């Protein structure tokens with residue numbers, strides 16, 4: 251096991267008892283922690299004003315901007331965690347892959363990766379070492395952010411190997427990732443090599459964020475829902491496990507507990523996939539400490555299927571953000587009630603904040619959840 255540096259916020263006591271960290275370790279803190287996927291982004295006027303002058307991927311590798319954008323929703327909403335402003339394709343970009351984030355669409359790759367030769371070239375050219383050498387802007391952005399956050403934990407993240415591979419093989423966003431899933435079955439060896447590579451880059455990206463001060467990480471397995479349970483288990487799970495292994499071994503001694511209560515803890519990990527109700531058991535088997543659930547599966551049902559043994563995160567339906575306040579509040583109560591069945595609950599949306607969301611609604615959700 252690798253230890254975290256002494257100056258890490260989990261080690262020096264700044265975040266070791268924060269509600270988010272306690273919940274992800276399976277405890278019920280004094281208040282339900284809440285944060286929102288995509289809390290940093292177009293729903294905030296202060297974000298749009300920065301982005302008016304900077305391209306998305308440029309902002310991600312500019313430490314001052316990335317840090318400022320990460321902090322904006324924490325200041326505004328009083329959420330229990332910051333999520334690092336970056337993107338799942340940033341490690342690809344830093345390793346040398348030609349990729350852009352197109353507004354309204356998402357990641358677009360100049361050269362799709364489809365053949366054995368394509369995969370071999372990626373593995374030879376866009377290596378983990380090359381990424382490590384280019385990772386300083388990310389480490390610096392994390393350090394600047396954590397220095398401002400005090401006791402609020404920063405969540406680092408990475409794209410899961412399948413989600414990245416789906417974009418790479420398709421060359422951009424796609425509906426059901428058919429080309430990627432075809433490669434999986436047509437050339438399983440090439441597929442495995444592709445996922446080994448995406449898993450390694452995502453692992454290095456996570457490692458960099460944790461070592462620079464992130465107190466938890468989330469793996470975004472966003473498009474895993476397009477896979478059958480059998481395919482997920484055989485062709486994807488080993489790679490996702492490898493990505494999480496990059497930080498799962500990071501241990502620390504809880505600074506405030508002594509004697510019999512003192513024991514090594516590991517950096518909390520969250521695993522999230524959209525439309526993956528049929529995969530809950532497979533996702534849990536990856537072994538992340540907590541599971542993010544989208545809005546389609548009620549949290550009490552998810553918890554029951556997992557033997558009431560896994561802390562859950564979620565799962566307000568983003569469609570309720572535009573509903574009249576009494577309806578939204580009833581939905582919030584329902585989610586909190588169902589979440590109370592799990593050993594621990596982190597309140598979140600079932601997917602990212604839609605850009606047109608009124609940010610006042612998000613602030614209100616935080617207030618209500620904290621008052622419950």
Ligand SMILES: Cc1c2[nH]c(c1CCC(=O)O)Cc1[nH]c(c(CCC(=O)O)c1C)Cc1[nH]c(c(CCC(=O)O)c1C)Cc1[nH]c(c(C)c1CCC(=O)O)C2
Pocket residue numbers: 286287288289290291292301306333334335336337338339351352353354355356357407470472524602
């Ligand atoms: C699939 C995926 C991507 N990126 C991400 C995922 C996994 C999460 C999910 O399932 O939604 C992860 C991501 N992307 C971004 C974050 C920042 C942290 C946060 O959640 O606040 C995170 C965690 C910033 C971003 N990443 C992106 C934006 C929008 C850029 C803008 O401001 O125009 C942000 C804030 C761009 C992006 N990047 C991607 C898409 C689909 C898009 C949207 C394209 C669009 O609608 O314009 C790929």
